[in-house]
Amino acid sequence: MHELLQLDASEAARRVRDGSVPAEHLAQAALAHARATEPRVNAFLDQDEAFVLEQARAVDRDRAAGKALGLLAGVPVAIKDNIHVLGRPTTCASHMLRGFVAPYDATVTARLKAAGAVIVGKVNLDEFAMGSSCENSALKQTRNPWDASRVPGGSSGGSAACVAARSAFISLGSDTGGSIRLPASFCGVVGYKPSYGRVSRYGLVAFASSLDQVGPFARSVRDIALAMKVMAGRDEMDSTTVSNPGPDYPAALAEDLKGKRVGVVREYFDRVPDRSVAAVCEAAVQRLKALGAAVVEIELPHADFGLHVYYIVASAEASSNLARFDGVRYGLRAAAENGIATYVNSRGEGFGPEVKRRIMLGTYALSAGHYDQFYGRAGRVRTLICRDFAAAFARCDLIASPCAPFAAFAAGAKADPLSMYLCDVYTIPSSLAGLAAMSLPAGFDAQGLPVGLHLAAAPMADDLLLASAHALEQDLLADRTLNLNRLPRGLQG
Amino acid sequence: MAMDETTVRHVATLARLKLSDAEIARMAQDLTRITDYITQLSRANVEAVTPTVHPVAAHDLWRADQVRPSLPRETATANAPESEQSFFKVLPVIE
Numbered sequence: 310m311h312e313l314l315q316l317d318a319s320e321a322a323r324r325v326r327d328g329s330v331p332a333e334h335l336a337q338a339a340l341a342h343a344r345a346t347e348p349r350v351n352a353f354l355d356q357d358e359a360f361v362l363e364q365a366r367a368v369d370r371d372r373a374a375g376k377a378l379g380l381l382a383g384v385p386v387a388i389k390d391n392i393h394v395l396g397r398p399t400t401c402a403s404h405m406l407r408g409f410v411a412p413y414d415a416t417v418t419a420r421l422k423a424a425g426a427v428i429v430g431k432v433n434l435d436e437f438a439m440g441s442s443c444e445n446s447a448l449k450q451t452r453n454p455w456d457a458s459r460v461p462g463g464s465s466g467g468s469a470a471c472v473a474a475r476s477a478f479i480s481l482g483s484d485t486g487g488s489i490r491l492p493a494s495f496c497g498v499v500g501y502k503p504s505y506g507r508v509s510r511y512g513l514v515a516f517a518s519s520l521d522q523v524g525p526f527a528r529s530v531r532d533i534a535l536a537m538k539v540m541a542g543r544d545e546m547d548s549t550t551v552s553n554p555g556p557d558y559p560a561a562l563a564e565d566l567k568g569k570r571v572g573v574v575r576e577y578f579d580r581v582p583d584r585s586v587a588a589v590c591e592a593a594v595q596r597l598k599a600l601g602a603a604v605v606e607i608e609l610p611h612a613d614f615g616l617h618v619y620y621i622v623a624s625a626e627a628s629s630n631l632a633r634f635d636g637v638r639y640g641l642r643a644a645a646e647n648g649i650a651t652y653v654n655s656r657g658e659g660f661g662p663e664v665k666r667r668i669m670l671g672t673y674a675l676s677a678g679h680y681d682q683f684y685g686r687a688g689r690v691r692t693l694i695c696r697d698f699a700a701a702f703a704r705c706d707l708i709a710s711p712c713a714p715f716a717a718f719a720a721g722a723k724a725d726p727l728s729m730y731l732c733d734v735y736t737i738p739s740s741l742a743g744l745a746a747m748s749l750p751a752g753f754d755a756q757g758l759p760v761g762l763h764l765a766a767a768p769m770a771d772d773l774l775l776a777s778a779h780a781l782e783q784d785l786l787a788d789r790t791l792n793l794n795r796l797p798r799g800l801q802g
Numbered sequence: 803m804a805m806d807e808t809t810v811r812h813v814a815t816l817a818r819l820k821l822s823d824a825e826i827a828r829m830a831q832d833l834t835r836i837t838d839y840i841t842q843l844s845r846a847n848v849e850a851v852t853p854t855v856h857p858v859a860a861h862d863l864w865r866a867d868q869v870r871p872s873l874p875r876e877t878a879t880a881n882a883p884e885s886e887q888s889f890f891k892v893l894p895v896i897e
Contacts, residue, residue, distance in 0.1 A: 408881075520857075614842075637882070638879075638890055647893050652818040653819065657821060686843050686846075693851060695857070727839060730836075
């Protein structure tokens, strides 16, 4: 592997800006590395070398012409394949969108490009972002770089795997119930779900609009902050983005943990079936304490209903959002005898099993006679969950928990849909309340697989969350016995 | 809550989703298990609780009513399975 790929994005961009590393060299290194690792990882759905190199050369031309280069000058960035990149395919890993070419850039893509980032490709996901292992992709099976027999997590499995594999410095994912945080935990990278409203969803294919949020993956909190500085902020194309421009994310990292209060729900740790996973998370909480934070026990009495609420709300919103795939304006059109049959047949042929299940569940939950029992009640319990968090954040600044009950599991191990849904038990409640949340690599389980610590902060407290995570990360990295920055073992040799 | 195949067929019609007989049988099983699980929500006391439909308090946003450039027609129809001139071409919906 080229030594340039060991740098973080902030340092790589600095070298491109000062001319010591041409953007084209960086792009060539990333492409060569992807060629070598993709047979084992399988993260990319689209990687066009000419497209990648042309962006890099444009950065080098700008530099030669004396133009000021952006914060991500020449940095290779991968994009989850449900976010538009002009002129490149957007498949959502579905047969439904095979051949679809994005007619415009998502706002996040446009902002990354404006900062000089080089888009190195589109990466795999569970079909329409519905899943927790990336196995629901209709196009490709992405593998965990730490162990090729295991899943990378989902839905943003390609985004997590390509950063862990060093084929991209930063990637974008989308998180509806844990789709950034779970794969980040499984692949040993940092995955950030910003507060709802911080980052534009324009150009993200909608799954559940009251929950969806675009966010970055990276190998360090510093790079997450850099990506947030570039991407976040009001977008007039997405009315749910907040008007407050937000903090200066990289500058906010200077804040330390002294005097911060970290809330823990005792049962979240006790309930984890794999004790080596729980031990990693408990050790991380002890580190927070040693760094000056106070640990307080909190209760979230309604959070155990989070999964129930989520599968009603997300499926209901999905059934409505996915109504647009009707074989008329884009996407697959199946043979049919009339217009209505075109809709029915195209959707039947284009969507895979999990997407069909969610559409069916959502349609049922919204249908006459069931609305009050399901969607109506779910919205009320969502209020109770939001109130629990509001009460908790009166007593603490952050909430720490395991990100998942286990490390990456074997491909095929969770064939039953309900057991797959249970992977997201720790990530979902914060999505329902629009919190800022992340998975931070905290160590390794008994089998040597990465374990992520889940950290959450109140809505719009992104600066506090990133600063706290950064302080903990520096402490973890300083511990040589952990060797947290080691190369995934699936890539060694 | 048992979800029978008749109900599954009805919901599939509402969702405009073609399912094979095998898919319907599997869907009935899966949705029975999933709805059994989610109906545990009935244990939560929601009396006098207003629903949350969105995590951020929504409010109307205004801008000047001015015409702006939009996606060109040929771009908008470029991904269509079938188009003619600048129109999406479909089979008759009304006989």
